[in-house]
Amino acid sequence: MLTPMETLYIDGSDVSPKVSFDPFSRTLELGGYSRPENAKTFYTPLVQWINNFNEWILNAAKSGGTGEPIVFNFKFIYFNSSSAKFIYDIVAVLSSIHKNNIPINIFWYYDADDDELLETGEELSEMSSIPFNYVPVNND
Amino acid sequence: MSNRENILGHYGPLSYDEIGFLLNRMSAYVDRQGMNITIKKKVYSAMVESLENVYKHQDIINGDTEYQPRFTLFLDNKCFSMFVSNSVLNKKAVSLKERLDKVNQLDLKGLKELYKQTILSGNVSPKGGAGLGIINIAKVSENKIGYNFEPISSEHAYFTINIEISLK
Numbered sequence: 001m002l003t004p005m006e007t008l009y010i011d012g013s014d015v016s017p018k019v020s021f022d023p024f025s026r027t028l029e030l031g032g033y034s035r036p037e038n039a040k041t042f043y044t045p046l047v048q049w050i051n052n053f054n055e056w057i058l059n060a061a062k063s064g065g066t067g068e069p070i071v072f073n074f075k076f077i078y079f080n081s082s083s084a085k086f087i088y089d090i091v092a093v094l095s096s097i098h099k100n101n102i103p104i105n106i107f108w109y110y111d112a113d114d115d116e117l118l119e120t121g122e123e124l125s126e127m128s129s130i131p132f133n134y135v136p137v138n139n140d
Numbered sequence: 141m142s143n144r145e146n147i148l149g150h151y152g153p154l155s156y157d158e159i160g161f162l163l164n165r166m167s168a169y170v171d172r173q174g175m176n177i178t179i180k181k182k183v184y185s186a187m188v189e190s191l192e193n194v195y196k197h198q199d200i201i202n203g204d205t206e207y208q209p210r211f212t213l214f215l216d217n218k219c220f221s222m223f224v225s226n227s228v229l230n231k232k233a234v235s236l237k238e239r240l241d242k243v244n245q246l247d248l249k250g251l252k253e254l255y256k257q258t259i260l261s262g263n264v265s266p267k268g269g270a271g272l273g274i275i276n277i278a279k280v281s282e283n284k285i286g287y288n289f290e291p292i293s294s295e296h297a298y299f300t301i302n303i304e305i306s307l308k
Binding site for chain 1 (some may be wrong): 156160176178181182185188189192255256259273275276280
């Protein structure tokens with residue numbers, strides 16, 4: 001029995017990230033600025049969605065469904081420390097998907113001049129034991 | 141002698157919208173000065189963490205006009221320096237002081253390790269904080285965090301944090 005999945009889309013703003021989670025194309029994206037007034041309120045539904053997606057994908061795999069690899073694009077410009085905990089929670093679920101041998105590619109976009117954002121991605125990858133692909137972006 | 145310029149300030153109860161207004165003014169100033177993105181993001185990050193901390197934890201004293209939240213950003217030829225103040229309950233001061241002393245004893249490697257441990261083990265408080273803000277401030281400033289608790293009454297103190305971000 002597959003868990004029903006729906007696309008989750010939230011417009012970005014100068015305080016909260018753009019969210020585009022499409023289970024059918026298997027392409028998920030989170031990016032922009034993240035310093036929502038209450039990080040817990042903003043991110044809890046996202047973490048819940050990713051957990052449901054994990055279950056949905058596992059069930060599909062058990063039923064013989066393979067499909068294209070999942071693509072997760074992190075395109076953050078900035079996120080505050082309250083958001084960091086939840087971004088880690090999302091990466092931890094992606095790591096669980098990876099450990100279940102479901103093909104998944106994670107892309108971590110960062111401003112080519114922003115070493116700290118690159119380093120944060122490297123730390124998240126190390127903490128969750130899942131490889132990231134790093135994509136520098138030139139904002140000239 | 142360095143010429144210290146006061147480039148941004150706020151005094152009074154701090155709203156969430158006011159934080160965005162202060163960030164926009166700082167960003168516009170840094171852009172006008174042609175400073176690099178690393179400095180801008182460090183100042184941005186230190187402002188977000190310290191101002192959100194005030195926003196979430198400001199223990200406003202009823203009827204008081206002397207000890208309300210205060211934010212000041214200075215620039216001289218060596219660094220940005222911000223002073224952020226708010227009244228806090230004395231009972232919260234002890235744990236706050238312990239956390240500041242702890243991060244001030246750590247080098248960058250130690251701070252990164254503490255940041256990771258806190259993310260891995262940290263629970264998020266009812267106000268949405270994850271206990272990472274002070275560590276993040278220490279990481280971006282790379283200078284010791286200055287602080288002071290000025291006694292107000294048997295219940296409250298006026299807490300001030302001083303963050304310096306070098307222009308290098």
